[in-house]
Amino acid sequence: MLMNGVPVGGLSHPLEWMVKTMPDIAVLIKRVPDTIAKIIVVDGTIDLSGVKWIISPYDEYAIESALQHREATGGSVTAITLGNADCDKTLKDAKALGCDELVRLWQDGWESLDSNGVQSILAGAISDLGSEIVYCGKAAADTNAGSTGPGVAEKLGWASISNVVSVSFEEGGVEALVPVAGGQAKVGINFPCLLTIDKGPNEPRRPNVRGIMMARKAEVNLKGGQAPAATISVISKSTPPAKPPGKTYHGAENVPAVVQALRDEANVI
Amino acid sequence: MDFAESDEQQMIRKLVRDWAEEVLPPTISKRDDEQIAPSKEWKQFCEMGLQGVTIPEEFGGNPVDDISESIIIEELARVDPSLSVMFCVHVGLCAKTIVLHGNQQQKETYLPRLAAGEVGAYSLSEAGAGTDAAAMVCKAKLSEDGSHYLLNGEKMWVTNGEQAEIYILFAKDVDHPEYGVKKHGGTTAFIIERGFEGFEVGKKEDKLGIRSSDTCTLILTDCKVPVENVLKSPGSGFPIAMNALDNSRIGIAAQALGIAQGAFDCALKYSTERETFGVPIQRHQMITAYLADMATRISAARHLVYRASWAKQQHYEHGAPRHSLEASMAKLYAGDTAMWVADLAVQILGGYGYTKDFPVERFFRDAKVTQIYEGTQEVQRLVIVRNLP
């Protein structure tokens, strides 16, 4: 274990110090419907058949940060997802980008986990792996809840920073740039820690063909775990109210009426 | 039988599509107008490692399956047919020919360079020898000390002519016993570097379409080529040439498929946006029928192209019969489909389709060449009938 880059506790092996300066980095990714997919609601539930699936876009930024971290300090990046076998494809996409190890968490009965359960399982996997830093997207594109990152950190008892736009890598920790009212703040944080990543100046990389061919052979490590009983349930879902029809005005004489409507009805001026 | 794309094929398609849609459109019209070769775009393209997909790993390549190779060509052509043919000639006619026929020394010398992004070309045709390739008159004569050949003559229609560093070039060895006896007698395949003494890139053609692809003549004036640069042996060039065409014909078929898809995508989108008589034009039954027929023919072309790609891989990896028939059928059908679909796409856009404001005008011009090069449509028909089971 490292605190501020300094090893604490006895070293069991003379090389452990060297090995441990290269952090075990984890990145949490989620498979979501393509953000431009047409969402069809049938009988009150969303019909996802025929939808294209992608890595949630903020998670792509998280992968990019994790890979840059490894490039700066060495170490290895493990991509973790929670989901059924279809999610292997998502992990392989992460492999093609350059992640080293792939872990999928799943067992029967996990189809209807609540967010608390998801966070517990992820936190359990992270402590089993011995990761020192975890990156994840600031929110998933499907639920947009943004609770997973902070929730996992809480379960682990780790510090976390949310909505990070850029990271610089130090020994034993990182410095993260986050937006604050009126500007940005640079925040230092020691391992172990979790960062949720927002869009920043570092655009996610593209895979290259070598990565794609390696991904084909990559093995996905399947793990189960312990999930607490669900405490949160969705009571109902509904579509947004239909938009009232627009109004059309013709001729210059209607300008006052338009201004009036923009002010009183649309509240835009 | 399995018609599903594999995960890698899907990933490669997405990679190339995303890249092409982002990087190519900003420069495409200017390159087309002014006949500027896509050299800058090629450099960026090479960052993905795709230029080495026909080269074994030991020589720095990133091999992919043959259907993936076609998918790359198709996805490039869907946006920019000029860059697509540049890639197709580089990986197919040039690199693959060295992989198949080069000796160890030649592979070690040239494949890593091609894998690193130096551009390859292939030069068979001459002014008087297109379809009738064996009528070529470029000559090669061995030097007295036997160390090199001197090549003389002019080659024509060389894709990537201006940008290439490495050319597979065919000329007739005048000392070969079959020279002047058989029509193609003495035909020899050489690997030529741009820097060789006596080698010069000549005129660049001013073309109807694929105007960003540099098609040039090559002028050989006592061009000095070391004997080590003969592929296989003197006089064995003609089968090499024909075999190379069988392979890259499938590439041109994939290019045609991409052109058809690009033109169709544009027409489909337009048909939902343009309204006449109070409805989107897609709702006029005649336009609906066009779109249905276009989509169906594109799908048929795609099956032929992928099947030919698969047959090529079966041939090289599992000793299956040569894929000449499949390659020619794919090229014939996909080439005609590109032309036919591009024509209808212009029709669907009406007057706007006839302007440079929409890409269908360019696709229409670009499509035509797929009926001409790598064997004209007439030649494909000859090959098909000769190879019928």
Ligand SMILES: Cc1cc2nc3c(=O)[nH]c(=O)nc-3n(C[C@H](O)[C@H](O)[C@H](O)COP(=O)(O)OP(=O)(O)OC[C@H]3O[C@@H](n4cnc5c(N)ncnc54)[C@H](O)[C@@H]3O)c2cc1C
């Ligand atoms: C843009 C472009 C790029 C090219 N790139 C390359 C390249 O990289 N390398 C290379 O070596 N070549 C290249 N070519 C050459 C191309 O392969 C030839 O143009 C093609 O083979 C046709 O030859 P040709 O132009 O001499 O036409 P011709 O052979 O003169 O044919 C004229 C017409 O007669 C028909 N015809 C000829 N013989 C027969 C027959 N036996 N039966 C029926 N019909 C026949 C043809 O089909 C055609 O319609 C390129 C050509 C173009 C236009």
